[in-house]
Structure formats: structure tokens, C-alpha cells
Amino acid sequence: MTTRDLGSLQVPAIGFGAMVLSPGVYGDIDDTRAEAALKTALDAGATHIDTSDAYGVDGHNERLVGRAIKGRRDEVVVATKFGLAIPEEEPSRSHPVGYAFNELRVNAEPRLVRRYAERSLRNLGTDVIDLYYVHYPDPGVPIEDTAGAMAELVRDGLVRHIGLSNVTAAQLRAAHAVHPVAAVQNEWSMWRPVDAELLAAARELGVGLVAWSPLGNGFLTGTVRSLPDGDFRHNAPRFSAENLSSNNDRYAPIRDLATRLGISPAQLALAWLLHQDEHVVAIPGSRTPAHIEENLAAADLTLHPDTLARIDEALAKFEVTGGTLL
Numbered sequence: 001m002t003t004r005d006l007g008s009l010q011v012p013a014i015g016f017g018a019m020v021l022s023p024g025v026y027g028d029i030d031d032t033r034a035e036a037a038l039k040t041a042l043d044a045g046a047t048h049i050d051t052s053d054a055y056g057v058d059g060h061n062e063r064l065v066g067r068a069i070k071g072r073r074d075e076v077v078v079a080t081k082f083g084l085a086i087p088e089e090e091p092s093r094s095h096p097v098g099y100a101f102n103e104l105r106v107n108a109e110p111r112l113v114r115r116y117a118e119r120s121l122r123n124l125g126t127d128v129i130d131l132y133y134v135h136y137p138d139p140g141v142p143i144e145d146t147a148g149a150m151a152e153l154v155r156d157g158l159v160r161h162i163g164l165s166n167v168t169a170a171q172l173r174a175a176h177a178v179h180p181v182a183a184v185q186n187e188w189s190m191w192r193p194v195d196a197e198l199l200a201a202a203r204e205l206g207v208g209l210v211a212w213s214p215l216g217n218g219f220l221t222g223t224v225r226s227l228p229d230g231d232f233r234h235n236a237p238r239f240s241a242e243n244l245s246s247n248n249d250r251y252a253p254i255r256d257l258a259t260r261l262g263i264s265p266a267q268l269a270l271a272w273l274l275h276q277d278e279h280v281v282a283i284p285g286s287r288t289p290a291h292i293e294e295n296l297a298a299a300d301l302t303l304h305p306d307t308l309a310r311i312d313e314a315l316a317k318f319e320v321t322g323g324t325l326l
Helices: 031-043 060-069 110-124 143-155 169-176 196-205 241-261 265-274 289-300 305-316
Strands: 003-006 009-012 048-050 077-082 093-096 103-106 129-134 159-165 181-187 208-212 280-282
Touching (some): 031 289, 110 129, 169 196, 241 265, 241 305, 265 305
Parallel strands (some): 208 280
Antiparallel strands (some): 003 009
16 A cells, blocks of 8 residues: 655555444444454555554453454554543543533543553553554643653653644644654544644644544445444534434535545545645544455545545535534
8 A cells, every 4th residue: 555654654545443443432343343354454454553542441442453463563553542541540631522521531641651551562462552642632731741751652662653642733843842743643534624733733843644533433434324322423413313414415515526436435535635635644444344445445546636626615515513523
């Protein structure tokens, strides 16, 4: 697959977001199916696997990834995150989000960073994390202090590159002044533009951008009409029955354009995203091997400038009902 640079780290243009492989995200799933999805992704070239210690219960997602990469660790760029799976005895602070529950609890205190990393290393069954993110900035801790503790992990060989997730341009600059940041992971898709100041700062500093939810939590596949029981997306107002119907109606011009181009709406959404910046990579997640392979094929698509202009015109009229997740 075509590769791109996240700072000095080279990864496939399209990786794989493993969050969907834990129960309670898109409904029930067993580990056999989840491991088959990971194997499909790796075999097809999505060798940048993104996870977190907060996905699933008790490190389930990291342990799942660890089993999948066993015996082929050298092929894979393993990315994980910390700061949400907080030890019970530790305090936490509120970070606002656009879910129905309105907040996440965060603790990214420097004194806990090594503890988080060592737990993730055990879960993943590896001795080094290729790309380590703070999952959300801690409102009670200066981001540069967290970055300093992450830099110590790099110095000690536990982490190769550091990243930031869900941050502002100012936070990126502050952290990067302490230690080079390889990547910023933020929500970015056809229905969630990236913050212009963050994009400008990343370009200036040579920091790559990793787009989480590049398919709008599956919405941009054009196939989501309702949600199963136990699906985490019930917490996202844009997926309520009324809002989902309205959003699907407004998305119709993009679906129609994909049909005319002979590609899927998901492929169009991913290809469009990759055309936005040469240092953006996408990490879609899927449980279905055929969909995984379809998504990865989008890395080879070249969109004509006229097509990009038509997409931008359609997106300018596509106002999401129900807000976004950040």
C-alpha cells in the first residue's frame, strides 16, 4: 500500500482502527470474528493498527491486537493511547464531548504515564509501542507536562514516537516544544472538518494527522439506516432515529456521486480525505473482511480536481444534524 509520513514514522495511507472489535461498540462480537478482521487488515497491508487501553473492558482491545500481531510484530506499527482507563484509586477530571453522556473522565498526570505504558505493553505482548498517544488532554494538567513524561518513555526505549489525540493547535505547539510529536489524531471526515488552526500548526511543525472516524462512525458508508441494540452510537445524537434519517437524506448527493464514479461511498469518503493533505492517514475500522478490503482499496484512488470540486460543493450544503463528537 502507498505509505505516508507521520513525522519520521512511515505508515500505510490507510490503517485500521481496532476499536470496533470490542463488544459494546457496534454491538456484540466474539474474539474469533475480531481476530479474523485483524488478520484480513494485516494481510491486505493495513499494518498500522490503532487501539487504546480504554477500548473494551480491562484492556480487551489491546490484548486482542497483541494476539493478532504475535509472530509478525516486525510488520506492524502499533499505536495505542492512555489517560481514560484510570486506576480506581486515582482522581479524574472532566473532558466535555459530544456524546449523550457529555463528558469523559481523564487523568494524564505525568506520574501515571509510565504505569499506563507498562500496562499497555503487557496487554499488547510487546516490549515497545511504536506510537503512543495521550487519548484526551487532561484539563488539570499542562499538556507539556504530560509530553515530558512521554518523552521519558522514548528515552528509555518503551515508546518510539509520541502522539496527541483530540487536541488544539496551542496544545500541539506546547507539547512539540518539549518533544517532537509524530502525529495528532483528531476526528476528521466528510461530516467533521479538521480545525484549520490545528492543520496549519501540524503542517508547520511537520506533524502527521491521523483521522479517527474517517467514515463518520460508519455513516459515510451510506448503509446505516438503524442501529442494533448495544451499539455505542446510540450515545451520539447524530445517530438518533430522526437525525439519522435527516442526515441520510442530506448525504444523498455524495452517495449518488460515488455510484456515478463506480466506487462505494466509503471509498469516496476515504479517497477524498487522503486528498486533503499529503500527511493525513485514515484509520477506518470494520468487522467484515470484504469491507476492510474495500476500504483499503481507496488508497489507490485518484480523484480528478473536478470531482473534488463537486464533493466540496455538496459538502457545503451538508450540515450535520445532531452535532459532532468533539
